Amino acid sequence: MLEGLLIGLGAAFSFQNIIMVVLGCLTGTFIGMLPGLGPMSIIAIMIPIAITIGDPSAALILLAGVYYGAIFGGSTSSILLNAPGVAGTVATSFDGYPMARGGQAGKALTVAAIASFAGGTIGAVLLMIFAPALSTVALLFHSAEYFALMVVGLSAIAAFAGSGNVAKAVLMTLVGLMMATVGEGALFNMPRFTMGLMDLQSGFSFITLAMAMFALPEAIFLVMNPARSVQGSSKNDIKDLRITRKEASQIAPVIGRQSIQGFFIGVLPGAGATIASFLGYAVERNLAPEKEQKEFGKGSVKGLAAPETANNAACTGSFVPLLTLGIPGSGTTAILLGALIALNVTPGPRLMTDSPEIFWAVIVSMYIGNIVLLILNLPLIPYIARVLSIPRTYLIPFILFFTLMGSYIGQNNSTELLILVGFGVCATILKFADYPLAPLLIGFILGSMLEDNFSRSMQLYDGISFIFERPMTSGLITVAIILIVLPSVRARFF
């Protein structure tokens, strides 16, 4: 392994490759900040450029840099504008946005930057040590286990139910699950609930729904309630990056746990950053002492650090099935696989023996990429955070512009704008009535995966016997039950 690492260091530290990392990270960060352009689209844009470079290591280093940059940049719009551009950063906005609104935008961005850095770096170490061994772990998961994993992911809503009305949170989750059934599912060749509209045939788009649930109602609330714009803070606070020693000691164990948990969830093809971030949030909330638990959802540093660490670690983890089995676990890694094949590199078990320089160059570039991102971003945070000190009269149109653009750019379809505004108005009304909107979005994101894996398992086992016959499935379902029941038990007896 040491020998391989040296090959990788040699390859990655060439002048050309350092330029590639910096270029990739910069491009990724800046485009990634725009809601609507996630890592997948940015990588697709960069592929023609990467292919003309010709050298597979350099091209892959560039694309990996873009990938990390995009994830890094993606959390910025979640924190500042409550506008998560990709599913993996939805959980980031739960506590990141309240922090920013409370006048701690700079601190929130710093916590996110450090958590991302740690998640990515620890993920890279785990990838280096465990990649060959983990390829078999990824294959232990059948559809039944994925189904159970989605159930565990849904138990994250218990974390929201705790702070408000349980019935409301469950109701919103069900609405989300129902919305996920619209369109042509993976398991049916006929469109469902589309009311004959072609625009609904592929279902609701995630970005439109995320903008409608989070960003749009927030902008409307800002218009209606002048006092809500950055409460009680001077402009200096917004830019203040400092994290107190107490906060540092609070987030350190969170980062440690979530790097590992996130990485292992990322290894599973198809699970990825989204589940990792929701689960990370739920687990950390359950582990937190009761006093800190109340902070979750209102601007807890722990609640911000958990999903940010987990989604970055998971992204690194998703390279395991890609590099060792040639199996793309997510849309983004599928595009990366396409790029690799175009560069005449066939990922799979032989990659490490046939072209070790590529394998190791990628891993080393992950370390470099994360360091470069941290160096690039920390000095920029005060400037980025200044977005929030823009006067309301300019800030609100700015948010609305990005909301509408994000939703249009995703689908290139003007009907999305009507859907966005329609749901945005509904969401605002629900927000008035104090219904939590996050469970709806979680239900929507996990719904189709839940359904697909459940019906696949039903077909394979001719019924639901898989829940009892497969030990890992039963185990995961038990974990979900514990996650749901634990908060109320703790509230009653401790």
Place this chain on the structure above:
Amino acid sequence: MTIFNFTRRVAIAASAALMIAGPGYAGGHQVVESIHFLIPGGAGGGWDGTARGTGEALTGAGLVGSASYENMSGGGGGKAIGYLIENADSLHGTLMVNSTPIVIRSLTGVFPHNFRDLTLVSGTIGDYAALVVNADSNLSSMSDLISAYDADPSGTAIGGGSVPGGMDHLVAAMVMEAAGKDALNVKYIPYDAGGKAMAALLSGEIKALSTGFSEAVAMAQAGEVKILGVTSDARVDAFADAPTMKEQGIDTNFVNWRGFFAAPGLPDDKLAAYQDAIDKMYATPEWEAVRARNGWVNIHNPGDKFQTFLEGQEKVIGDLMKKLGFL
């Protein structure tokens, strides 16, 4: 969430980047001034790669002056087809890429149009289908798979990366039918992407996988799967170790073609120019580079030949779908 798109602007930016970095242009024998490619799905998919690769070869070889691209997803491709038909008069400079699903989806009525409503330019490339098993599976030929199926039909699940009634399912059904089995009893497990179906095969969740031949070759070369049979008439040069279905006594063939369509009512001279450009493209080194990079098989079916081919495929698929109860 999994489907997304380029905006036109981003697509143009990407193609501009391609052009800046691309090879120099050989002038002198330009056939068509410019082509606007309409891609009915998102960036990074098969349609997208076909349109961009063809555009790259055509402009690189100097046969076409410039190429632009537009992704328009929605309705499983139906939105782009509707757009091409509704705006036919103003879209003479546009070519739409499509493939086997246009036949399947118009049969099921997912969209109201079919290929007869468009001007058929040319089928350009194709990919055969294959049934594969895990490299350490105890099955090593089609007859092994069929005896395993006879012994335990419900335990011999075949997976694929398309919906029931989609291409991967139809191929599996077609093969089992040709082997004298009842396709209705074949347990087909759908996955929402080829990669996830491959993971399920390697994990042992399914016994065999119906997939595209080029994907199967990549995995076979990595030593992860065995190809039981390919749906071509003769062995394919790219991977001659893979036996055909026919040589194993299963009389069936299937090719997932990709090709280009234009708006209805396209003037004949325009159509002839497009077909001429595509015809000349096959002999260029630029096309050969793109083709080899993507592992495509040249299957050139211009104009009337394209029509005959599509009608034949429509009949075979239609009969099978009726049998399976999808129509």
